[in-house]
Amino acid sequence: MALFQSNNPVFNEKVLQKVGTSQTEGAMTIKGTINKMAFLLVLVMAAAIYAWGAPARQQNIMPFLWGGALGGFALAIIITFKKEWAQYLAPAYALAEGLFLGVISVLYSNLYEGIVLQAVGITFATFLAMLILYRTRIIRATEKFKAIVFTATAGIALFYLLALVLSFFNINIPFLHEGSTIGIIFSLVVVVVAALNLIINFDLIETGAAQGAPKYFEWYASFGMLVTLIWLYLEILRLLSKLNRR
Template sequence: MALFQSNNPVLKESTFEQATLVQDGNAMTIRGTVNKMIFLLLMVMAAAVYSWGIFDKGEKITPYLAGGAIAGFILALVIIFKKEWAPYLAPAYALCEGLFLGGISALYSSLYEGIVLQAVGLTFGTFIALLVLYRARVIRATARFKAVVFTATAGIAIFYLIAWVLRFFNINIPFLHEGSTVGIIFSLVVVAIAALNLVLDFDMIENGAAQGAPKYFEWFASFALLITLVWLYLEILRLLAKLNRR
């Protein structure tokens, strides 16, 4: 079952080991996963437009930012541990993420004109480019590839956790937010690692469908892929903000 390994903490080997594989019409398919991913993205965009509209009206956006982030985090944890609930909770998660992304995007847009459109374009452009390269087998999720990306992803996660803890002691790591050369290089590396996680997610979804994972895994896989896309978008947004500060 090593073929199900992924750097996305949601799409990992144990995810499929805990599921009962099926070989009938009720099995997971790539087409079904794509359709559900599109549906979740539409929900994200709808909620994002709504929260952006709240910001444009001059109303406080903080409740939408905090509420969306907290509710989304809770829903994500529930879905991870109760994968069979994904068909019911993944849409709710998408709405929460949309509220958060709409608010944070509106804040960035108020500071740097056009930055959100650029970030969205780069995110989907990266997604499509990597999908094409993966389907053409130009990029392959080999064991070494997985090991490198996993190590880098884990390192970034630990670094962000340390930075978050240090903020409670009023200690900030400058290059995380400043547009210095080091800060830009760091963001470029993080964006690259986030993008490479997409390749592993494509590989996991393809193999999951081939092995006959349960139908509800279409929702679960779409939810997990959405997490990676959100991370990629936020990192690209941060990188563009740093470039605009120079």
């Protein structure tokens, strides 16, 4: 699922240095990136709605869950290494993740009424808030800021990986899933870190457009932003579920 974006590793300054500037095709623009991001979001929502309705159609939701998760993860890996393929694979990634998110949302909704609508609203509100903070330069994507976010995100990714490994030995980290005070604080920190990754995304999109990155990079940039939004949404769902258990 590629949910963790350590300084958004699929989209950072080194990536921009590697792709260089457009020589034979149109250059990347902010407007073009916004259009493609909107298109990917529509695909995610369409696939999520379809998966959401699976129980009503008496369909097994597990193929959507695992197919979406594994398919999305595989596509994310390919796109990361073959950036020029993003224009073809990013839509497929959006559909796969939409199926996955649809099933996850159904599972949470069955446990806590109204939680999905709350999570969607908070996710987009956070996106808009981060965009305003970035555009007004209240938060600046300085090198120090990026280093802090990178370290925090990498730490979270390693912690989740450790928790996954321990789960294979029936060892669970209580606060990771329980609604204790420590658990809620942990989820709040993760949500904040995910939100701060959006600032870096905005900065790199603006930088890519200013440097005249190739046109296909609009798709790659949109893919990177989508990965961050998916991570943010899942972490908000986790946080809300913990709050509902108190």
